[in-house]
Amino acid sequence: MKRKLTGALIFGTVLFFVFLIGNDWPTGAQVAVSTGVRIQILSATISPERRVVVTFRLTDDRGMPLDRTGVRTEGRVEINVILARINRGDRQYTAYTTRTQTGAVLGTVTQAWVDTGGTFVDSPDGTVVYTSGTILPQNYDPTVTHTVGISAVRDLTAALGKRFVANATFDFIPAGGEVSPIRDVVTTAACNQCHDQLQAHGGRYVTVKTCVLCHHPQTADPDTGNTVDFKVMIHKIHRGRDLPSVRAGTPYRIIGFMGRVFDFSTVGFPQDIRNCTTCHAAGATQADNHLTQPSRATCGSCHDNVNFATGEGHLGIIQRDDTRCGRCHQPTSGEEFDLSVAGAHTIPFKSRQLPGVVFEIVGVSDTAPGRTPTVLFTIRDRSGRPIAPSAMTRLALVLGGPTTDYAWWVSEDARGAIGPDAEGNYRYTFRTPLPTDARGTYVVGIEGYRNITLNPGPAAPGDPANTVRDAGDNVVKYFTVTDAQPVARRQIVDLRNCLKCHDSLRTHGSNRNNNIEHCVICHNPTGTDEARRPADRMPPESIDFKLLIHKIHRGEHLEREYTVYNFARQPVPFNEVRFPASLKNCQLCHTPGTQLLPVRATLATITPRGFQNPTPPTSTACVSCHDSLSAEAHAFVNTSGTVETCGVCHGEGKAFAVSKLHALLVGEIR
Numbered sequence: 141m142k143r144k145l146t147g148a149l150i151f152g153t154v155l156f157f158v159f160l161i162g163n164d165w166p167t168g169a170q171v172a173v174s175t176g177v178r179i180q181i182l183s184a185t186i187s188p189e190r191r192v193v194v195t196f197r198l199t200d201d202r203g204m205p206l207d208r209t210g211v212r213t214e215g216r217v218e219i220n221v222i223l224a225r226i227n228r229g230d231r232q233y234t235a236y237t238t239r240t241q242t243g244a245v246l247g248t249v250t251q252a253w254v255d256t257g258g259t260f261v262d263s264p265d266g267t268v269v270y271t272s273g274t275i276l277p278q279n280y281d282p283t284v285t286h287t288v289g290i291s292a293v294r295d296l297t298a299a300l301g302k303r304f305v306a307n308a309t310f311d312f313i314p315a316g317g318e319v320s321p322i323r324d325v326v327t328t329a330a331c332n333q334c335h336d337q338l339q340a341h342g343g344r345y346v347t348v349k350t351c352v353l354c355h356h357p358q359t360a361d362p363d364t365g366n367t368v369d370f371k372v373m374i375h376k377i378h379r380g381r382d383l384p385s386v387r388a389g390t391p392y393r394i395i396g397f398m399g400r401v402f403d404f405s406t407v408g409f410p411q412d413i414r415n416c417t418t419c420h421a422a423g424a425t426q427a428d429n430h431l432t433q434p435s436r437a438t439c440g441s442c443h444d445n446v447n448f449a450t451g452e453g454h455l456g457i458i459q460r461d462d463t464r465c466g467r468c469h470q471p472t473s474g475e476e477f478d479l480s481v482a483g484a485h486t487i488p489f490k491s492r493q494l495p496g497v498v499f500e501i502v503g504v505s506d507t508a509p510g511r512t513p514t515v516l517f518t519i520r521d522r523s524g525r526p527i528a529p530s531a532m533t534r535l536a537l538v539l540g541g542p543t544t545d546y547a548w549w550v551s552e553d554a555r556g557a558i559g560p561d562a563e564g565n566y567r568y569t570f571r572t573p574l575p576t577d578a579r580g581t582y583v584v585g586i587e588g589y590r591n592i593t594l595n596p597g598p599a600a601p602g603d604p605a606n607t608v609r610d611a612g613d614n615v616v617k618y619f620t621v622t623d624a625q626p627v628a629r630r631q632i633v634d635l636r637n638c639l640k641c642h643d644s645l646r647t648h649g650s651n652r653n654n655n656i657e658h659c660v661i662c663h664n665p666t667g668t669d670e671a672r673r674p675a676d677r678m679p680p681e682s683i684d685f686k687l688l689i690h691k692i693h694r695g696e697h698l699e700r701e702y703t704v705y706n707f708a709r710q711p712v713p714f715n716e717v718r719f720p721a722s723l724k725n726c727q728l729c730h731t732p733g734t735q736l737l738p739v740r741a742t743l744a745t746i747t748p749r750g751f752q753n754p755t756p757p758t759s760t761a762c763v764s765c766h767d768s769l770s771a772e773a774h775a776f777v778n779t780s781g782t783v784e785t786c787g788v789c790h791g792e793g794k795a796f797a798v799s800k801l802h803a804l805l806v807g808e809i810r
Contacts (some may be wrong), residue, residue: 158762173214176201176807177301178295181310182267183774190276192223192236196308199265201806205266206294212264217295220254220344222289222353223274226321228281231354231433232369233323243362243395252354282314285321289350289603293343293809301810305343307350323352325371333420334410334641336544336721336728341397343809357437362397367437375441380407384445406716411643414485415443418643429470431481435462439469457539477596483722486598488608489650493594496522497532497612499586502565504619510576513539513619514569515584517557519612526564529557533591533609534651538661539570541582543618543629545743545757546664548575554586574621585616585658587651611650614658629657630741632686632734642722648707662684663755665745672705679748681705686757687745689729690764693719699768722810723765724802736798737787744782752776758786 154648172325182195198206198217210216224233235252242248257273263349287309294304311319331338338346345351348370355370367373376392383405386392391405412419420430430438436448436459446453449460459465471483476491503517515537519527529535532555540549559566562736574582589611597606618626633656638645644652663685670680680690681704691702695717703713721728726735734740741757751772755763759775789796804810 165378173296173299174200174202174204175296175300175304175805177206177217177292177306178203179290179292179302179308180307181288181290181308183731184286184310184312185213186276186280186286186314187271190278191278192272192274192276192286192288194221194270194272194290196268196270196312198268198292200294204665205264205543206598207264207266208262208268210295214299215294216292218293218295219260219268219270220291221258221270221272222252222254222350222352223272223276224252224287224289224356225281226285226287226323228284231323233287233353234356234358236276237356238358238359240780241362243364245365246360246362249360249362251359252356255349266667279695283317284313285311285319286314287311287353289353291344291350295356298343302805303343304805304807305339305346305809306807307345307347309347309349309353310427310681322425324349324491325427326374326419326429327421327423330421331421333418334720336725337807339781339810343790348649363399366392366394366395368394369437371438372441375438376444377404377407378419379413379442380404382409382413384443388445407718408716410641410720412487414487415643416485432466434465434469436465438574454568457716475596476772477594477598485524488594488598489611489646491594491608494592494608494610494756497527497588497590498522499588499612499615501584501586501615503616504584504617506569507574507619507621509578509621510572510573512570512583514567514582515554515586516565516567517554517586518565519588526560527590528560529555529566529568529589532588536586536589536651537568537570538585538587538658539572539574539582540585540661541574541578541621542580543583543627544580545741546583546629546661547666547743548578549661549664551662554588578621580621581618581623582614582621582628583657583661585614586612587614587653587658588612589650609650611646611653613653614655616655616657616661629660631657631731633689633729634731637729663688665741665743665754665760668746668748668772669705672707672709674705674709677705677711681749682745682747684745684760685740686761687747687764690761691767692717693729694723694765695719697723702767722804724810725804726798726802735802737791752779756782756784758784761785 152154178199178201180197182197183195184192189195198208198411200206201519206219207213210220223236225236227234237255238250239253240248241251255272255274259271261269267607289309290307292306296302296304311322313319326348328338331348352370355368355373357367357369357521360367383392386405391403394402396402416430420427435631440446440448448454449458451458468479470480473480475483476485476486483601498520500518502518505514507513519529521527535555536551537554538549538551540546552570552572554568557566557568589609591607592610594606594608595805598607618628620626635654635656644654652659663683665684667683668680669683673680685705691698695714698715703711706712737758739761744756746759751769756779759779761774763772790798792799
């Protein structure tokens with residue numbers, strides 16, 4: 141009897157909890173962990189109490205509703221709301237949501253900020269009605285553009301160790317009617333060409349449209365006196381170390397939340413700063429503002445050695461307001477290097493005055509081991525007119541091999557090439573023979589430029605700065621030594637990915653341009669800077685491409701110094717480089733899958749400054765980023781002789797696969 145009673149109690153207790161789970165607790169389907177967060181603003185109105193009432197909907201990356209509080213679905217969603225308007229006659233926002241901050245330079249200032257004290261009404265379908273804590277002024281203008289910006293951050297730290305973010309904005313005229321004007325100068329897509337996923341303030345803000353709701357002339361940093369107006373701050377950040385003020389010794393800093401110092405004085409823009417259309421790209425409604433709206437604030441942000449109040453640095457011309465800027469600085473005149481905005485920002489090596497240099501390698505003969513190959517090539521300008529090798533200021537042919545992994549190369553001056561023949565080709569025979577033990581496929585590359593004096597140019601007539609290297613993009617041609625057919629060197633990096641940030645890859649004095657296949661001939665596993673490094677700065681540093689590029693881009697996050705001596709025998713330190721995106725996202729540079737194990741490299745890298753020398757190819761790729769001594773020791777102890785066992789743990793399908801450790805999800809805060 142006692143056993144039956146006990147059994148009945150247990151059964152009843154189970155039923156009771158099943159009842160609770162079925163009625164009051166979320167089901168397994170409800171709490172299944174999804175990823176991501178999406179936000180859609182459905183409407184915005186002004187209540188009779190002058191509060192902004194916003195209706196929005198939260199979903200995950202599958203389009204399923206999210207519970208803002210994190211009760212019915214996994215992960216609480218933090219909501220921040222910004223309210224702003226464009227006052228009549230203005231082109232930028234002024235925020236309704238503000239706070240005051242006090243600093244040593246400006247005293248107490250009013251800054252744009254997020255709304256506080258608002259209330260939420262949540263619905264099961266993910267719809268949320270938010271009523272602002274901020275009350276609009278009695279005299280607010282209901283006929284001008286109003287914008288609501290929302291940042292949604294979903295916290296899945298407990299379940300996945302990740303947080304996800306989404307931003308949304310909503311433009312409206314409280315009195316009704318078509319929204320005009322708007323603020324749309326730079327697209328988020330333009331930023332993300334370099335930044336991959338733009339993120340600021342702890343990852344909460346990821347769109348330009350949201351950023352400009354706070355970053356406008358209303359807001360300044362009271363600790364430094366610097367404005368955080370978007371058009372000024374962004375120009376200054378990107379010019380960074382090349383700002384005239386920074387070069388003169390004054391750092392460019394912003395003091396952020398919790399007193400954190402952001403020093404942008406070491407930022408290096410990865411292309412010519414005059415390339416305004418990198419940011420001011422097509423797609424934005426007001427993309428041509430940089431041409432049509434010159435102002436003291438905008439222009440003075442980059443040219444911060446100009447004093448418009450006194451005329452210093454401005455030919456003595458005083459500018460008390462912005463009304464006359466366009467008289468001299470019209471959008472474009474069609475001319476280069478003049479006072480028009482487009483003309484003043486002409487990039488010399490892109491000048492229309494340059495005829496251009498176009499290389500073609502027609503063929504390679506006499507390529508047996510120990511022989512001296514003969515290269516047939518042509519040089520023309522962009523119009524197709526022939527250029528004689530002797531007319532080049534510099535012209536070199538580079539021979540290297542084998543393509544399985546380059547270990548030998550030689551460069552020779554080819555300006556004495558014989559020709560032209562009937563087809564306009566020139567012929568050059570190398571003085572240096574191929575190695576007698578050469579096997580497989582080898583390569584020949586061509587590089588060079590002509591000095592051209594621009595008139596008009598970027599400087600006064602007669603200034604050497606007007607002489608520009610009109611350089612050709614490198615061309616390579618693979619040829620057989622013992623292979624039946626040429627086998628090209630593996631392609632790990634897509635040049636188009638490089639050009640998203642760099643616009644044009646021009647290195648070593650415009651000799652090596654826009655061709656990774658040419659770069660790797662010299663930047664191979666045997667390469668070091670020994671020939672250029674002073675004796676008292678030995679041992680040398682590796683310049684193997686996979687090591688060099690990884691270290692350069694990791695830059696400020698390297699744990700150990702990485703300095704390479706250049707052809708001028710000057711040190712080039714890379715530990716201050718700031719990569720503008722997540723270092724986990726290997727595919728920003730790599731072609732799909734080439735960052736995974738096993739690697740296709742075969743030759744160990746000469747690493748005189750490494751933990752082990754030489755370093756096997758897989759270890760070289762990994763420890764060039766993960767450069768702590770413990771990481772290098774980890775790679776070393778998992779190598780037996782010449783056999784690397786990295787794939788046992790880090791291969792695809794394994795517990796610590798590269799694809800898992802470097803995984804980034806859409807919207808993930810990085």
